[in-house]
Structure formats: C-alpha cells, structure tokens
Amino acid sequence: KAGVTQTPRYLIKTRGQQVTLSCSPISGHRSVSWYQQTPGQGLQFLFEYFSETQRNKGNFPGRFSGRQFSNSRSEMNVSTLELGDSALYLCASSRMVSGWGSTSTDTQYFGPGTRLTVL
Amino acid sequence: AQSVSQHNHHVILSEAASLELGCNYSYGGTVNLFWYVQYPGQHLQLLLKYFSGDPLVKGIKGFEAEFIKSKFSFNLRKPSVQWSDTAEYFCAVNVRYSSASKIIFGSGTRLSIRP
Numbered sequence: 001k002a003g004v005t006q007t008p009r010y011l012i013k014t015r016g017q018q019v020t021l022s023c024s025p026i027s028g029h030r031s032v033s034w035y036q037q038t039p040g041q042g043l044q045f046l047f048e049y050f051s052e053t054q055r056n057k058g059n060f061p062g063r064f065s066g067r068q069f070s071n072s073r074s075e076m077n078v079s080t081l082e083l084g085d086s087a088l089y090l091c092a093s094s095r096m097v098s099g100w101g102s103t104s105t106d107t108q109y110f111g112p113g114t115r116l117t118v119l
Numbered sequence: 120a121q122s123v124s125q126h127n128h129h130v131i132l133s134e135a136a137s138l139e140l141g142c143n144y145s146y147g148g149t150v151n152l153f154w155y156v157q158y159p160g161q162h163l164q165l166l167l168k169y170f171s172g173d174p175l176v177k178g179i180k181g182f183e184a185e186f187i188k189s190k191f192s193f194n195l196r197k198p199s200v201q202w203s204d205t206a207e208y209f210c211a212v213n214v215r216y217s218s219a220s221k222i223i224f225g226s227g228t229r230l231s232i233r234p
Binding site: 033035042043044045056058090092107108109110111112113 | 153155161162163164165168209211221222223224225226227
C-alpha cells in the first residue's frame with residue numbers, strides 16, 4: 001500500500017509570502033498530523049485533523065493553519081512567512097485520532113516532508 | 120509542562136558494541152511510547168512502540184526498549200550494532216487526557232557507527 005505523500009518536496013519563498021503544503025495519507029487513514037522539524041527545536045507538533053476537524057493543536061501562532069478534506073487529504077498553510085519558518089514540515093497519518101474517545105493509540109506513519117526555505 | 124528528554128545528543132560506537140539510548144519523560148498520567156528512526160536521506164520510521172502489557176518491547180532490526188514506569192523512562196537497546204544503524208533516533212510520548220492527546224518528541228540522538 002502506498003505511503004504518506006507530501007507535495008512539494010522543496011519550496012523556496014521570501015519573507016511575507018504565504019505557502020500551502022499538501023499531504024495525502026495512507027489509504028484508509030483518517031487522521032493527519034503536521035509537525036515542524038528544525039535543528040534547534042527538533043520535532044514540534046503543529047496540529048492534527050480527523051474527519052475534516054482539527055482535534056489537537058500545538059503551540060504555534062495563528063499564521064499556521066490547516067484543513068482536511070473529505071478524502072482525508074490535508075493542507076497546511078503558513079501566512080506572512082518569517083525567516084524562522086524555514087524547516088522540514090512533516091505529515092503523519094494514522095487510522096484514528098490518538099486517544100480521542102478511544103482506549104488505544106494508533107501508530108503514525110510519516111511522509112518524506114516538505115523542505116521550506118524562507119529567504 | 121510535559122517534556123521528553125533524550126540526554127545523549129550524539130553517540131559514537133564501533134560495530135558490534137552494545138547500544139543504550141536514554142529517554143525520559145515528565146508526565147504522571149497515561150502514556151504511549153514510541154521510538155522512531157530516521158536514516159540518512161530517509162523519512163521517519165517506527166522502530167517500536169509500547170501501548171500496554173509487557174514493558175519489554177521488541178521492535179524491528181533487533182531493537183528493544185523497556186518501559187520503567189517508576190523511572191518515567193523508555194530506553195532503547197540493541198546488543199550489537201551494525202554500521203547500517205547509523206541514523207537519528209527519536210523518542211516520542213503520546214500523553215493522553217480524558218478526551219484528547221498530544222504527541223511530544225524528544226530532540227533526537229544521532230548515532231554514528233564506526234565500521
């Protein structure tokens with residue numbers, strides 16, 4: 001079965017611009033989570049979507065937003081880009097929201113990431 | 120605030136040496152624990168996970184980890200490393216509340232194996 005795919009793989013933008021990243025989960029997975037990975041901060045959780053609704057959110061400013069479509073594909077948007085937004089953005093999918101109304105936690109499968117460079 | 124600590128940022132070993140990477144978390148409630156690996160040029164892959172039951176968990180490629188609840192630890196071990204184990208290793212903890220959860224990753228440990 002195909003893995004998690006992310007497009008584009010690389011992006012170069014300038015400060016003040018906005019960017020949209022896309023993630024297609026593994027077939028049958030309904031939860032999509034987004035992470036930011038930087039050398040200094042490591043992996044930080046952005047948000048999680050399940051059934052087109054944001055279920056969990058990390059500590060990022062409102063410039064970071066996302067959405068999920070009925071086919072479980074998700075997009076992440078960053079507006080008014082700053083230099084510090086340069087990072088690898090990872091998407092992960094799982095069958096269900098981790099812990100949401102459930103006694104079990106599902107495993108997340110990661111995509112290859114989108115490398116965003118802000119100049 | 121909840122956190123995950125991986126105290127070793129960079130570990131260098133020779134082939135056939137034994138490996139233990141530390142992972143400690145700070146959260147007193149229900150947790151699920153994971154170790155992920157990121158090989159050079161590849162994306163994150165799950166090595167092993169602990170949800171419940173036997174605290175000694177076996178994963179892929181000969182890795183295992185032991186959950187010690189009293190120490191809030193989930194250390195990763197391998198008795199004999201190979202050059203192909205060169206990678207970055209991330210510990211992750213899913214902290215669960217009554218109706219939500221969040222996943223916290225450690226800062227990662229870079230493992231270099233000398234052939």
